[in-house]
Amino acid sequence: MTDLTTLTLAQARDGLADKSFTSLELTEAHLAAMAQARALNTYVLETPDEARAMARAADEKIAKGEVGPLAGIPLGVKDLFATRGVRTTACSKILDDFTPTYESTVTTQLWRDGAVMLGKLNNDEFAMGSSNETSCFGPAVNPWRREGSDAKLVPGGSSGGSAAAVAAGLCLGATGTDTGGSIRQPAAFAGIVGIKPTYGRCSRWGIVAFASSLDQAGPFARTVRDSAILLRSMAGHDPKDTTSVDRDVPDYEAAVGRSVKGLRIGIPKEYRLDGMPQEIEKLWTQGADWLKAAGAELVEVSLPHTRYALPAYYIVAPAEASSNLARYDGVRYGARAPGGNIVEMYENTRAAGFGAEVKRRVMIGTYVLSAGYYDAYYLRAQKVRTLIKKDFEDCFAQGVHAILTPATPSAAFAIGEKAGADPVEMYLNDIFTVTVNMAGLPGIAVPAGSDAQGLPLGLQLIGRPFDEETLFSVGEVIEQAAGRFAPPRWW
Amino acid sequence: MSVDAATVRRIAHLARIAVTDDEVPHLQGELNAILAFVEQLSEVDVEGVEPMTSVTPMDMKKRADAVNDGEIADQIVANAPAPENHFFLVPKVVE
Numbered sequence: 222m223t224d225l226t227t228l229t230l231a232q233a234r235d236g237l238a239d240k241s242f243t244s245l246e247l248t249e250a251h252l253a254a255m256a257q258a259r260a261l262n263t264y265v266l267e268t269p270d271e272a273r274a275m276a277r278a279a280d281e282k283i284a285k286g287e288v289g290p291l292a293g294i295p296l297g298v299k300d301l302f303a304t305r306g307v308r309t310t311a312c313s314k315i316l317d318d319f320t321p322t323y324e325s326t327v328t329t330q331l332w333r334d335g336a337v338m339l340g341k342l343n344n345d346e347f348a349m350g351s352s353n354e355t356s357c358f359g360p361a362v363n364p365w366r367r368e369g370s371d372a373k374l375v376p377g378g379s380s381g382g383s384a385a386a387v388a389a390g391l392c393l394g395a396t397g398t399d400t401g402g403s404i405r406q407p408a409a410f411a412g413i414v415g416i417k418p419t420y421g422r423c424s425r426w427g428i429v430a431f432a433s434s435l436d437q438a439g440p441f442a443r444t445v446r447d448s449a450i451l452l453r454s455m456a457g458h459d460p461k462d463t464t465s466v467d468r469d470v471p472d473y474e475a476a477v478g479r480s481v482k483g484l485r486i487g488i489p490k491e492y493r494l495d496g497m498p499q500e501i502e503k504l505w506t507q508g509a510d511w512l513k514a515a516g517a518e519l520v521e522v523s524l525p526h527t528r529y530a531l532p533a534y535y536i537v538a539p540a541e542a543s544s545n546l547a548r549y550d551g552v553r554y555g556a557r558a559p560g561g562n563i564v565e566m567y568e569n570t571r572a573a574g575f576g577a578e579v580k581r582r583v584m585i586g587t588y589v590l591s592a593g594y595y596d597a598y599y600l601r602a603q604k605v606r607t608l609i610k611k612d613f614e615d616c617f618a619q620g621v622h623a624i625l626t627p628a629t630p631s632a633a634f635a636i637g638e639k640a641g642a643d644p645v646e647m648y649l650n651d652i653f654t655v656t657v658n659m660a661g662l663p664g665i666a667v668p669a670g671s672d673a674q675g676l677p678l679g680l681q682l683i684g685r686p687f688d689e690e691t692l693f694s695v696g697e698v699i700e701q702a703a704g705r706f707a708p709p710r711w712w
Numbered sequence: 713m714s715v716d717a718a719t720v721r722r723i724a725h726l727a728r729i730a731v732t733d734d735e736v737p738h739l740q741g742e743l744n745a746i747l748a749f750v751e752q753l754s755e756v757d758v759e760g761v762e763p764m765t766s767v768t769p770m771d772m773k774k775r776a777d778a779v780n781d782g783e784i785a786d787q788i789v790a791n792a793p794a795p796e797n798h799f800f801l802v803p804k805v806v807e
Binding site: 317319320322419420421434460463464467526528529531532533535536543547550551552553554555556557560561562563564566568569571572575580581584585586587588591594597598600601602603604605606607608610643644645648660661686 | 730747750784
């Protein structure tokens with residue numbers, strides 16, 4: 222039998238439907254692959270018992286002809302999604318052994334459609350990071366290595382475990398969340414596809430909150446088609462999230478393979494950074510050429526406030542985080558450190574439970590919201606955000622259907638390489654992705670080439686609000702031209 | 713703008729995070745690096761620009777003001793570090 226872990230999600234779906242194999246066989250193949258890949262530190266909790274029970278239930282349904290869109294498909298879940306009865310930590314010590322008594326809406330929908338949970342995936346603590354190095358479980362490891370080197374590379378972050386697990390064949394797809402690039406940047410680093418849908422497309426209910434006005438859930442998968450299949454199950458209106466949008470979910474898969482002839486694709490001149498590596502520049506031009514060859518019209522566009530997106534983000538996101546993370550007080554759940562009085566107890570609990578990056582961001586957020594600084598920082602950042610969004614609106618008003626940019630300024634870097642004193646250096650990883658969160662738009666990262674050391678590089682497509690379908694259509698053109706990227710197995 | 717050591721201590725207290733004397737200089741450096749980075753926003757002309765309050769143009773949905781859940785005290789305290797009879801125990805607050 223072929224290695225079931227190398228199938229695409231769509232191939233596995235077809236194989237289950239025509240009874241070539243069972244969900245239990247498919248699930249066992251993945252559980253075995255996970256056991257052999259612990260060096261990658263992708264799963265922070267494996268749930269083989271739940272996986273087998275869910276697979277058996279899926280097989281029974283398949284036998285009866287009741288086939289949900291994801292019937293019997295084994296998936297991994299970022300440890301930011303609350304899973305009933307299964308430890309959920311956000312990869313923070315402060316949540317300790319928190320075991321939710323409820324299930325997030327997104328995962329509820331995945332199980333509704335028949336998917337099988339393999340376990341919980343590593344991420345940066347509270348999704349704050351771009352390398353998965355801030356996780357309390359230690360960094361996840363990228364299955365890709367530089368040619369001729371065995372240095373361990375980061376899989377990106379914050380959804381690093383999800384990206385690494387999908388790339389390494391440890392699940393057929395995974396959930397992620399994206400606040401400033403946390404799906405698209407790791408997808409690019411791992412040579413897979415990741416989409417952050419429009420803000421409001423997926424419910425945030427039951428997802429550990431980082432920055433509520435920016436957070437969106439989305440899928441990781443090895444192909445554009447697979448990510449379209451997953452997003453259809455994850456998206457949809459949820460009365461429990463007042464920012465979720467009451468709007469029909471299209472059949473995203475139907476958009477895969479649709480012609481891009483006549484579509485106008487914008488190339489934003491402000492994304493051409495000084496000192497941008499030549500291979501990123503080349504990749505971008507190559508992507509534009511592929512789309513032109515497929516019949517799209519390429520136009521230069523201007524998004525003048527691009528350079529202010531990252532600094533505005535580093536005010537808005539920490540401000541919202543400082544408010545969201547106020548709930549971790551050692552009283553209702555999670556770890557507690559003792560103190561002589563209640564304030565000391567809070568302070569000791571939070572000092573012991575939060576890691577360095579989380580503390581930094583909570584403190585920055587506290588500062589920019591504090592009396593006397595609110596107008597200078599927070600209010601100004603929210604005004605700049607309005608301007609960033611207007612840049613995109615103006616661009617789409619000129620008839621542009623989607624915007625093509627690089628996904629990241631470089632390929633994956635080594636673990637520890639950016640652990641220098643200046644946190645801003647790490648933040649620059651999100652320079653191409655963060656604008657999309659600030660404007661609430663959908664963005665997809667698709668692998669498009671390799672750097673000189675053989676590491677995958679991705680391109681990003683940014684779409685109009687709620688037009689994920691165009692991103693799947695255009696993304697597939699890049700995928701067809703660039704081919705698939707799979708790391709050689711060394712683990 | 714930049715912060716001094718006293719401000720770092722004040723922010724930490726507002727954020728309810730205990731910091732040791734050894735940590736203060738390091739935190740001060742990092743916070744100032746971030747504040748220097750965000751300083752570029754002062755170049756932007758924001759005269760007459762409305763601050764963003766909602767990224768998607770939609771009215772806030774409102775639910776009916778009615779009880780639709782409850783009687784789950786066991787679940788509420790299930791993860792508490794110090795629960796007792798459906799209460800959360802904390803250090804003494806009122807003398």
